[in-house]
Amino acid sequence: MADLKRILEAVDCELDRSLERLFGLLRIASISTDxxxxxxxxxxADWVAADLADLGFEVGVRETGGHPVVLAxxxxxxxxxxxxxxxxxVQPVDPLDLWETAPFEPRITTGRDGIQHIVARGACDDKGQLMTFIEACRAYKIATGTLPLGVSVLIEGEEEMGSKHLPAFVGAFRDELAADVALVCDTGMWNRTTPAITMSLRGxxxxxxxxxxxSHDLHSGLFGGAAQNPVHVLxxxxxxxxxxxGRITIPGFYDGxxxxxxxxxxxxxKISPSAESFLSTAGLKESAGERDRLLIExxxxxxxxxxxxxxxxxxGPGTKTIIPAEASAKVSFRLVGDQDPDKVREAFQAFVRARVPADCAVDFISHKGSPAVSLPYDHPLLTSACRALEDEWGNPAVRVGSGGSIPIIGDFKRLLGLDSLLIGFGLDDDRVHSPNEKYNLAxxxxxxxxxxxVLHALSQ
Amino acid sequence: MADLKRILEAVDCELDRSLERLFGLLRIASISTDxxxxxxxxxxADWVAADLADLGFEVGVRETGGHPVVLAxxxxxxxxxxxxxxxxxVQPVDPLDLWETAPFEPRITTGRDGIQHIVARGACDDKGQLMTFIEACRAYKIATGTLPLGVSVLIEGEEEMGSKHLPAFVGAFRDELAADVALVCDTGMWNRTTPAITMSLRGxxxxxxxxxxxSHDLHSGLFGGAAQNPVHVLxxxxxxxxxxxGRITIPGFYDGxxxxxxxxxxxxxKISPSAESFLSTAGLKESAGERDRLLIExxxxxxxxxxxxxxxxxxGPGTKTIIPAEASAKVSFRLVGDQDPDKVREAFQAFVRARVPADCAVDFISHKGSPAVSLPYDHPLLTSACRALEDEWGNPAVRVGSGGSIPIIGDFKRLLGLDSLLIGFGLDDDRVHSPNEKYNLAxxxxxxxxxxxVLHALSQ
Incomplete structure (x- = not known):
């Protein structure tokens, strides 16, 4: 534990220089979609590679067909x-006129509540977050001359455009990427003082x-009252x-x-927010979801x-008195646990077909499908990671589920057999993807x- | 009755010249929307006016702000x-390449069944139909030197563009237009051998x-399961x-x-077609309407x-994982009998409002509204008109309702207090508004x- 104390002191001593380095990365307008x-x-990519090389990593900037990947x-x-x-x-910066200062000129501001923020595009997502890990490695190197366990670092440049080339890259270099567990810093805290580990991502x-x-749009005067209307059917x-x-009635939907x-x-x-507080940013007050469930669920x-x-x-504007020949909808399902995307798709199609009258035809276009990803609640490293976070923040880490998806996490599991510990320090008010993105200095x-x-705990 | 026989003989003798005159009118490309x-x-308009003047009518071509009206x-x-x-x-002629001969070069063709047709744009709608009335007046004049009753003729030039200026014209000249009943020739027969009187037009x-x-489209991963989805509500x-x-559940909807x-x-x-035969042109087989009603109803x-x-x-194409902020629909009602358009509108809005959850707002844009128009089944002139038609065709006239609207008929009732006898000789296969429009020579x-x-019967 003497070691740990020394390393944490190194973090504190190094903070100003850590910020300088982060600012250096934030100044690069690495908008992947443009x-x-x-x-x-x-x-x-070169900046990150150089920084990791400084820390003694063996580093390569690898081509992917798109923006390069840093593998160290x-x-x-x-x-x-x-x-x-x-x-x-990072995300694009539009609308630029809503930024209080230039998005790629990072600065420290102090809010009305006295809290200090780093403001820039990418301050949180994901430059600020990824540098927390790299700076932790640096503190180890400064204080001990080495790292407490084997560390590979994979930093990609296409997350904001759907990680297009990454699954193929991961598949092609699976041997090089072998590890015991993946660590990811792209999620949030429960609140400003309570850390969180994201246990699941919905599919x-x-x-x-x-x-x-x-066969064609019909005159609603001549055919109205007899002809089937596909908008009514849909x-x-x-x-x-x-x-x-609020429960979904499709047979078999809840299997898994x-x-x-x-x-x-x-x-x-104990911790679930009220519907009113959670929905307030959307201008809503009442949950429309499953009645017998907590909002957090x-x-x-x-x-x-x-x-x-x-x-x-x-x-279009005005009126047209037709019975439409067809009607369409895009319908998506968020999956959890062991729900099978193929079975859900089939069950939905069967549900629709059973409700289409004899005179109608139905067809489907199948878009994305991915299963949910989750860390088992009894994962051997979870308890020690939670304890490490509690030691730092003074409050127990909350194990939360995320409603959205980070597709690469599923690929880590599928292609590399790796579980992921998703630990991040973002906050709900960080304005990720929006003007004036920030990351609390804390x-x-x-x-x-x-x-x-966490590295110390995992190395034990 | 000797008179009537002579007049009918005059019709037969005059037929070739009647056709020549009709062809003269058909050669004029009077497309109102272009x-x-x-x-x-x-x-x-001038052609019709001159023809009526020849028959001894006092004629004026009146300005309306749009295409002129002939009033005789x-x-x-x-x-x-x-x-x-x-x-x-007449309607536009596009697509021109589907016409077998030029739309404004009328001709007589003989179908495979040996039936002769007049083919041209307007052959049926409405030049052929309106000339049946004018030629009937001519036969009277030839055989008797006069007409058996007072006749006013109102021929407009904007029916195919919604009769934009006609209601104002009718309102302005209501005294000049005073009559006992309106006669309209713009509807159809029941079938090739059975005449029909259209008793009602839906509102x-x-x-x-x-x-x-x-307040804005939401991320369906972050908000899905809690936020209200307006597409689901709608x-x-x-x-x-x-x-x-198939019955409409809006309270009060069936009042009237x-x-x-x-x-x-x-x-x-006895006469209602089967759903299969009626819907076959639409590629459908089964009625989706009120189960306990005849298709004709x-x-x-x-x-x-x-x-x-x-x-x-x-x-758009592909996927976007949002919960939409709003959803809209255009909803129309066809009215019959004494249904009040304002009350139906209010009842619909109340029905919608009662189903909108607390977190949603709803607004309406009110477009067209017009009541149904109908001739009372006990109208004093109906029986004699029916008998006159039966005398000509050998089959009893069917009293039918029309699913669509001819708005000016409602204006005749509202502005002039006139009931309308809707008698026409169009057939379902006349290709009205389509290429190769025809009107059977018969x-x-x-x-x-x-x-x-009919004029003879009404004059008794």
Whole structure:
């Protein structure tokens, strides 16, 4: 423990220089979706590679067909081996006029509450977050001359454009990427003083459904009252997906959905936000979800269905008295636990087909499908990681589910057999993807200290 | 009756010249919606005016702000007075390449079944039809030197563009247009050998409804399971409009809808087409309408509701995982009997509002509204008109309802207090508004004879 204390002191001593380095990375406008910034993306990759090389990593900037990947290794005998993942690319900055200062000129501001923030595009997502890990490694090197376990670092440059080339890269270099567990710093805290480990990411099934009736749009005066209207048919199908309690009625849909462990459920009952507070940023007050579930379950550990778009018939200004020939909807499902995307897709299609009258035809376009990813609640490293976070923050780490997806996490599991510990220090008010993105100085500083403690715990 | 026989003989003798005159009118490309044909519209008006002047009518070509109206009068003492309505304008001819011969070069063709047709744009709608009436007047003049009752003729030039200026014209010249009944030749026969009188035209209420939930589109991963989805809300509302028997569930909707007289219902039971035969042109087989109603009722004498268009959220290619902020639909109702458009509109809005959850807002755009128009089944002139038609065709005239609307008929009732006898000789296969429009030679010839008999009957 004397060692740990020395390393944490190194973090504190180094903080100003850590910030300087972070600012250096933040100054690079590595917007991956904008071809005009391709050179900036490569500069960011080179910057990260150089910094890791300084720390004694064996580093390569690898080509992918898109923006390059930085792959770095600091291996040292037969100890436990972690693979850290982050991304150097950032979101576009539009609308630029809403930024209070230039997005790629990072600065420290002090809020009305006296809290200090780092403000820049990427301050949180993901440059600030990934540098917490690299600076933790640096503190180890400064204080001990080495790292406490084997560390590989994979920093990609296409996360904000869907990690297009990464699965192929991971598949092609699976041997080089072998590790015992993946560490990811791209998620958030529970709140400003309570750390969190993200236990699960929801999967996705995305279907487009088209209902066709007459061979062409019909005159609603001549045919109204007799001809089948596909908008009515599609509306009835959509209306039937949820029952009055917000539960999805598609047979077999909940197969593979487990109840939370009792201790997690008890913890959730204490910490779940109210619908009113959670939904306030959306201008809403009441949950429309499953009635017998906590809000935190509804948005993270329970599967859902949403119509993402619907269209059919005349949608221009004024009136047109037709019975449309067809109507379409995009319908997506968020999956949890062991729900099988293929089975959910089939069950949905069967549900729709059973509700299409004889005179109508239906067809489907199957878009994305990915299963949920989750860390087992009894994962051997979870307890020590949680304790390390509690030691730093003074509050127990909350084990949360995320409602969204980080597809590469599923690929780590599928291609490399790796579970991921998702530990991040972002906050809900960080304005990620929006103007004036920020990262609390405390998130950065205590984030570095948190990784020091987690690496220490994992090395035991 | 000797008189009547002589007049009918005059029709037969005059037929070749009647056709020549019709062809003269058909050669004028009076497409009202195309500004390039404005001069042609005026030429058609002048042509009709000159023809009526030849018959001894006092004629004026009146300005309306759009294409002119022909107003002609042949008044003769205190006898019964009819106002005949028709239109000289025609639909555009696109797609031109589907016409077998030029649309404004009329010709007689003989079908495979040996039946002769007049082929041209306007052959049926409405030049052929309106000339049946004018030629009937001519036969009277040839055989008797006069007309058997007072006749006013109103021929407009904007029917195919919604009769934009006609209601104001009718309102402004209501004294000049005074009559005992309106006669209209712009509808069809029941079939090739059975004449029909159209007893009713459905009214219309057209509403646009928008349901709004969140202040902006939400990420379906972060908010899915909690946030209200306006597409789900709108779909549930649309699904609730009809019950399992196809009946509309909006409270008060059927107020003012009367059952048919028993004799009409009995007649309908004999003549109603099957759903399969009626819907075959639409590529459909089964009626989606009220289960306990005859198909003929469903499409003509019963009120209906159809969604004409729906839209919300992401409707482009591929996927976007949002919960839409809003969803909209265009919803229209066909009205019958004494249904009040304002009350139907209010009842629909109340029905929607009652189904919008607390977190959603709803707003409406109110488009068209017009009541149904109907001729009372006990109208004093109906029986004699029916008998006159039966005398010509050998089959009893069917009293039918039309599913669509001819708005000016409502204006005749509202502004002039006039009931309308809708008698026409079009057939379902006349390709009205389509390439190769035709009018059976028999429709034209026996149509003229029919008007001779109807005028004779009405003059008694």
């Amino acid at each position: 071809p005009a910034h391709a050179t900036d993306c490569r500069r960011a 290794k600091h291996l040292d005998g037969n100890r436990r081996h972690v693979l850290f993942y982050g991304h150097y690319d 996705l099934v995305y279907e487009e459904v088209r209902v066709r009736a007459a 509306s009835s199908i959509i209306a039937a997906i949820h029952d009055d309690n 959905v487990e109840e939370l462990p009792a201790d997690v459920k008890a913890e959730y009952a 509804q948005i993270s550990t329970r599967p859902t269905c949403d119509v993402n778009g619907i269209w059919g018939g005349y949608t 998130s950065f500083h205590k984030g570095i200290r948190s990784w020091v403690r | 500004p390039a044909h404005a001069t042609d519209c005026r030429r058609a 009068k042949h008044l003769d003492g205190n006898r019964r007075h009819v106002l005949f309505y028709g239109h000289y304008d 219309l209420v057209y509403e646009e409804v928008r349901v709004r939930a969140a 779909s549930s509302i649309i699904a609730a409009i009809h019950d399992d028997n 809808v009367e059952e048919l007289p028993a004799d009409v219902k009995a007649e309908y039971a 469903q499409i003509s004498t019963r009120p209906t509701c159809d969604v004409n268009g729906i839209w919300g959220g992401y409707t 429709s034209f010839h026996k149509g003229i004879r029919s008007w001779v008999r």
